[in-house]
Amino acid sequence: MNPRHHPASDWLLALGAGTLDEAQATVVAAHAEWCPACRVKVDCAEAIGGAMLASLPPTAMSVGAFDRFLQCMAATDNLREQGSAPSLNGFAHSGLPLSLAKFVPQGIDVLPWKHLAPGVRGVRLPIHSRRGIQLCLFEADPGAVFGSHTHGGSEMSLVLRGAYHVNGLRFGPGDSEDSEPGSRHMAVADPEEGCLCVAFIEGVNRPDGFLARLLQPFTGL
Numbered sequence: 001m002n003p004r005h006h007p008a009s010d011w012l013l014a015l016g017a018g019t020l021d022e023a024q025a026t027v028v029a030a031h032a033e034w035c036p037a038c039r040v041k042v043d044c045a046e047a048i049g050g051a052m053l054a055s056l057p058p059t060a061m062s063v064g065a066f067d068r069f070l071q072c073m074a075a076t077d078n079l080r081e082q083g084s085a086p087s088l089n090g091f092a093h094s095g096l097p098l099s100l101a102k103f104v105p106q107g108i109d110v111l112p113w114k115h116l117a118p119g120v121r122g123v124r125l126p127i128h129s130r131r132g133i134q135l136c137l138f139e140a141d142p143g144a145v146f147g148s149h150t151h152g153g154s155e156m157s158l159v160l161r162g163a164y165h166v167n168g169l170r171f172g173p174g175d176s177e178d179s180e181p182g183s184r185h186m187a188v189a190d191p192e193e194g195c196l197c198v199a200f201i202e203g204v205n206r207p208d209g210f211l212a213r214l215l216q217p218f219t220g221l
């Protein structure tokens with residue numbers, strides 16, 4: 001089933017244009033791997049960017065640039081032969097989107113998960129964000145509650161497995177949820193499936209709710 005909740009078009013265009021921070025790009029790209037409709041928008045943005053580049057005057061390439069390009073292509077071919085390159089649905093053998101799987105090559109079970117609250121675990125992935133944006137995985141048991149919280153910056157979560165519910169809306173596999181700075185909400189993991197999510201988190205969450213406390217081990221807030 002295709003996702004029902006999608007990132008705003010601005011995020012997709014920014015991904016295609018290559019202007020997102022790595023943490024942001026990972027989450028948006030993971031959704032695009034799931035969602036044919038959003039993948040088309042990303043492809044369009046990339047094509048527009050390519051056309052703009054093509055219209056610029058020729059510029060000499062740096063020494064070795066073409067060799068590095070060929071090496072990258074060869075590496076991609078090798079991955080494909082090993083079966084870890086995009087399959088028809090674009091997922092790695094781990095069952096995670098490829099854009100995310102590259103950060104957890106040994107799988108998520110070996111990550112240093114932290115117990116954050118009853119039924120809720122989280123782990124920050126080792127990503128070097130230029131803007132200090134964090135990339136985190138969250139796992140919640142069936143019915144566990146992500147309590148009310150207010151976002152200090154933009155945030156986007158993507159459901160990888162299971163589902164969670166917000167204000168009567170169900171977010172299942174591949175669904176993304178944008179949160180604007182200052183927005184407030186709470187989520188409840190699906191009572192039967194629980195959920196596994198990835199999220200990028202920007203800025204500081206005000207300490208008026210559960211998520212702020214949830215993030216304390218990561219942010220030191």
Ligand SMILES: [Zn+2]
Pocket residue numbers: 003005006007031035037038039
């Ligand atoms: Zn979509």
